[in-house]
Amino acid sequence: MSEVSEVVRFQQQLKQVGYIGDSDLAASLLLMSTLQRPLLLEGDAGVGKTEVAKALATVYQCPLIRLQCYEGLDVNTAIYEWNYQHQLLAMKMAENQQRSATEAEQHIFSERYLLKRPLLQAITQPVSPVLLVDEIDRADEEFEAFLLEVLSDFQISIPELGTITATTIPHVILTSNGTRELSDALRRRCLYHFCDYPSFDKELRIINSRLPDIGQHLAGQIVEYVQQLRTLELRKNPGIAETLDWAAALVSLDVSDLQDDPERIMDSLVCLLKTREDRAAVDAVVSARLVARAG
Secondary structure, eight states, rough: OOOOHHHHHHHHHHHHHHHHHHHHHHHHHHEEEEEEEEEEEEEESSSSHHHHHHHHHHHHHEEEEEEEOOTTHHHHHHHEEEEHHHHHHHHHHHHTOOOOOOHHHHHHGGGGGGGHHHHHHHTOOOSEEHHHHHHGGGGGGHHHHHHHHHHOOOOEETTEEEEEEEESSSSEEEOSSSSSSOOOOHHHHEEEEOOOOOOOOHHHHHHHOOOOSHHHHHHHHHHHHHHHHHHGSSSSSHHHHHHHHHHHHHHTTTOTTTTTTTHHHHHHGGTTOSSSHHHHHHHHHHHHHHHHHHH
């Protein structure tokens, strides 16, 4: 089978699980799996980066393990913790059974009392999971360096247990919204794909895929309106998820044409505009102009 047909086939698999992806994204996902390299997806919030991991897990019929990054994320939260409450109970029971201190220690520091967090979960699955490291740019540089070490060796050292080597190699997807610059070392370790806002045709296909009964006229108007909205330099541009929310809201409000009820359209913009400044920027006059352009 040729490379081109393999990419097309994988695109179709993504489409079947509800994700409309470009051929270059499909090719990146295939290479990620073939080379067993992490894939870094970069782009603005709302362009569908997280949905890629969800779709991939569905296509591969494997678990999706998600590590949500944030400022101050530490190693214990990402890898493992000991179940201290159960350990204390076990120690009291050991005292009653007159076990030696060495025996008690060996007992409580066993896998029975280990709480596996996302990174440890990901390398101890019987089937390769999809590991989603979401918004890696929100974590600090120290954690990024540690993550790079884990992704290089796929093994984790636990002082009380020793080194745990990966049972299977996970399919690793990292996402970044670009809030800070990632290290060159991390970028070198990963394959790279930039996720942009969808074109008109792609966004229309996404709406039709998720809301097949919406009607072509309204779907086209919605996409044109949102595409124009993104040119206004808002504080937070509406992403694909917001477009889908708005489309679903308009259907529930029995709107079949954006020009029919301007007041109802204004009320529904709560689905698209998520800051006070953006809501003030898109007043009735601006909205009417966007509706007119949408046809």
